Amino acid sequence: MNTRPKRTQDRIEQVAIHLFASKGVRETTIKDIAAAAGLSEGALYRHFTSKDDLVWRAFEHRYVALAFRLKTAAAAAMTTRERLGAMIREIALAHDDDPALFHFLVFVQHGQLSRLAPDTPTPVTVVHDLLAAAVASGELPGQDPNLATALVFGLVLQPMTFAAYGRLPGPQAAYVERLAAAAWAALTTLPPPTAPGKDPTS
Amino acid sequence: MNTRPKRTQDRIEQVAIHLFASKGVRETTIKDIAAAAGLSEGALYRHFTSKDDLVWRAFEHRYVALAFRLKTAAAAAMTTRERLGAMIREIALAHDDDPALFHFLVFVQHGQLSRLAPDTPTPVTVVHDLLAAAVASGELPGQDPNLATALVFGLVLQPMTFAAYGRLPGPQAAYVERLAAAAWAALTTLPPPTAPGKDPTS
Amino acid sequence: MNTRPKRTQDRIEQVAIHLFASKGVRETTIKDIAAAAGLSEGALYRHFTSKDDLVWRAFEHRYVALAFRLKTAAAAAMTTRERLGAMIREIALAHDDDPALFHFLVFVQHGQLSRLAPDTPTPVTVVHDLLAAAVASGELPGQDPNLATALVFGLVLQPMTFAAYGRLPGPQAAYVERLAAAAWAALTTLPPPTAPGKDPTS
Amino acid sequence: MNTRPKRTQDRIEQVAIHLFASKGVRETTIKDIAAAAGLSEGALYRHFTSKDDLVWRAFEHRYVALAFRLKTAAAAAMTTRERLGAMIREIALAHDDDPALFHFLVFVQHGQLSRLAPDTPTPVTVVHDLLAAAVASGELPGQDPNLATALVFGLVLQPMTFAAYGRLPGPQAAYVERLAAAAWAALTTLPPPTAPGKDPTS
DNA sequence: GATGAATGAGAATTCATTCAT
DNA sequence: GATGAATGAATTCTCATTCAT
Numbered sequence A, B, C, D: 001m002n003t004r005p006k007r008t009q010d011r012i013e014q015v016a017i018h019l020f021a022s023k024g025v026r027e028t029t030i031k032d033i034a035a036a037a038g039l040s041e042g043a044l045y046r047h048f049t050s051k052d053d054l055v056w057r058a059f060e061h062r063y064v065a066l067a068f069r070l071k072t073a074a075a076a077a078m079t080t081r082e083r084l085g086a087m088i089r090e091i092a093l094a095h096d097d098d099p100a101l102f103h104f105l106v107f108v109q110h111g112q113l114s115r116l117a118p119d120t121p122t123p124v125t126v127v128h129d130l131l132a133a134a135v136a137s138g139e140l141p142g143q144d145p146n147l148a149t150a151l152v153f154g155l156v157l158q159p160m161t162f163a164a165y166g167r168l169p170g171p172q173a174a175y176v177e178r179l180a181a182a183a184w185a186a187l188t189t190l191p192p193p194t195a196p197g198k199d200p201t202s
Numbered sequence E: 001g002a003t004g005a006a007t008g009a010g011a012a013t014t015c016a017t018t019c020a021t
Numbered sequence F: 001g002a003t004g005a006a007t008g009a010a011t012t013c014t015c016a017t018t019c020a021t
Helices: A003-023 A030-037 A041-047 A051-075 A080-097 A099-108 A123-137 A145-164 A172-188 B004-023 B030-037 B041-047 B051-075 B080-097 B099-108 B123-137 B145-164 B172-188 C004-023 C030-037 C041-047 C051-075 C080-097 C099-108 C123-137 C145-164 C172-188 D003-023 D030-037 D041-047 D051-075 D080-097 D099-108 D123-137 D145-164 D172-188
Strands: none
Touching: A003 A030, A003 A041, A003 A051, A003 A099, A030 A041, A051 A080, A051 A099, A051 A123, A080 A099, A080 A123, A080 A145, A080 A172, A099 A145, A123 A145, A145 A172, A145 B145, A145 B172, A172 B145, A172 B172, B004 B030, B004 B041, B004 B051, B004 B099, B030 B041, B051 B080, B051 B099, B051 B123, B080 B099, B080 B123, B080 B145, B080 B172, B099 B145, B123 B145, B145 B172, C004 C030, C004 C041, C004 C051, C004 C099, C030 C041, C051 C080, C051 C099, C051 C123, C080 C099, C080 C123, C080 C145, C080 C172, C099 C145, C123 C145, C145 C172, C145 D145, C145 D172, C172 D145, C172 D172, D003 D030, D003 D041, D003 D051, D003 D099, D030 D041, D051 D080, D051 D099, D051 D123, D080 D099, D080 D123, D080 D145, D080 D172, D099 D145, D123 D145, D145 D172
16 A cells, blocks of 8 residues: 555656646756655656656656547447547547646657657547548548548647637637537548649649 | 848858757757857857847747738638638648748747737738638638637648658648648538537536 | 674675675665665665765775785795795685675775774785895895885786786686795895985986 | 967866876766866866766877887887886886876776777787787796786886885885886796696695 | 857756655 | 655756857
8 A cells, every 4th residue: 555656756747747738848847846746856766767757657658548538438439420529529628637738748748759669559540540440431531541630630639729828718628519520521521633743732 | 231141140040940940949059050050159149149039030020921921822812712722822832841940930939929019910810810801701600710710720730740740741732722621611510509508518 | 692683784795895896886876785785775774874884894804804814824834935925825815715805805995994093904014014024034135025015915916907807817826826936036036236326217 | 379278178187187096086076177177167068078088088198108108118128128127117207207197097097998999009018018029039938928917017006006005105216126126037937837737726 | 250168057867864654 | 673765965967158369
């Protein structure tokens, strides 16, 4: 029942995440974190071998947990449309649960993404896999699943950025229906095919 | 009318922007910038009063210029849909012209946004004003123009982020038609109104 | 008469000596020693009041014991030459018994020498006393006993240093005969006296 | 004629060497060095990239220079005996010139030895080569040149250690004649060959 | 205008030692 | 006696900024 050590480590990660989210990783100092956690600077190193290690530990399992949260939420639904809607709702809820954590995981993560093992499930791969399957099965029109994934994430994440800048009010949950409808529309409304050889941007 | 000084200052901003885009503002040192610009560290301070000043000067007029670029591109078109499409194309072109500059302006800008005078035209306000007018005129269904703006920016910017992470190939221009179609679909496809008092997220 | 405490203390000194010999006193941390001894860091302070105290305790009686070991080895022989040979052999054997301990005592000892009580018998004084007596009795030609002692120690210790650097192989015992012959030759072969007042180095 | 930078760097190395010699590398702090050189701590890093770099730079060329000094001194003499004597004198003179530098190079050098390129001439290799040649030519009786080198260095260096501990007075130059005679005696006085298979130490 | 050495205020990290449990 | 978290004083190193030349 030695819950103290774990709790201290968790507490450190907790306060660190909030500082990272509000100031950025680089501009958050060990001193900041120690003060916020009510510890001396040196004491942090009993729990983490380096600042980098702290960032990584704070990131990794929470990021993977977010992926599983999305997967689980989607599993309850049947159709791709419903599953996508469930994921979008879950993303919004995850954001509203702890906006600082969400921002750290999704916007601030400081190059941690590239440190994940190549086949680690992430929020991005979870959505990607759903859309790729739907394209393969014909449930969605033919399109690059990566681009499709980008569109969905863009629609869902950008309102959070606007909210963080005060350009949109309130919890993200309020936008879920709209975002789900917009996402489905964006995925199913493709431009007429361009004749090959013609550059549509010129 | 010796244009050398101006050019030196521009060159400094140029190389600084590329460093900022690739490493981040905080992790780019004065030494880095000086070396890349072919100057001594001290000489930089002949052109900028501080690193902060350099960041700001590198940001401000380019950011406003981007806003005007969008405005100008839109002006040639008639309908809201065409104008929006023109803006989306222009954003993609601006990105492809100089990805580093674009990333600095849109993704890296280190809190410079909040230093802009409140009524400065920005890419965001330009798109916002277009959409707000369209909602007011009934050209778009009734919706929060801020949310509408977020959706458009999300759709357009997220593929760039994916591209930066290697998840999408090639120039953004290739996606313009798709993004324009998706954006218009997202702006015109609203969910059925929910009964007041009911929380759709529960 | 519970011998456990003593043994724990001895075990700590033992592992500390090996760490000191291989990494140096300063670069060996309390954590290193505790880990090697199978103890917690705090527990060390039950046995030693400080790291310094540990170094001193690890050094002192072993250093004096080495002196007695030399003295005893010499006592069995009759002539100065034999006694010196016995001491040289004993030094080599002591080294080969536990090279780490020997290195700690002779090469690493971190300023502990100056903490010995002025009349403590040490390996150096033991050899010195033998040679001084021999000079006094005429068994050795007239010379500074300190210089004579330095010559002997130089001859005996330097091969150990070479061995530690991999420049000489095997146990020091292999060199005993040679070293004894060389030492006696060095002690008995003096240069012709220089005329007083003349500086032979100019 | 910008002699300032070089001088500053040299001054830093100079004071660092003296501190290293008197306290050891590890126990000499950057703060110590900066204070002794009349600089701020940060300023040191304009001249050296790290403390390690400073140690290495202070060591390397001086160590090689010492090797050349010995070589040059020996070149003036004809016979092996005279050459060895010249080297021994030169070692003593080098010590007396700047005892701190000598101690740093020969006694303190903190693992720098292993960083030298494998074929770098060093004081040890210079003496070794002289003795190996003499053994090969029959000028010295058959013996391991490495052991021979160890004997010579032991004889010459140990008095310096004694002097540093106050056990011997004055400049090492005073001992040159004696050391040269002792060294020659040690190199030419071999024990009678032991019958093979017999262990003389048992 | 340019240079680059110098400054000084941190920043991350280490480690002997203490102390509550 | 033992544990290991916590402390706090160094320690190495970084970097924006200044300044003499």
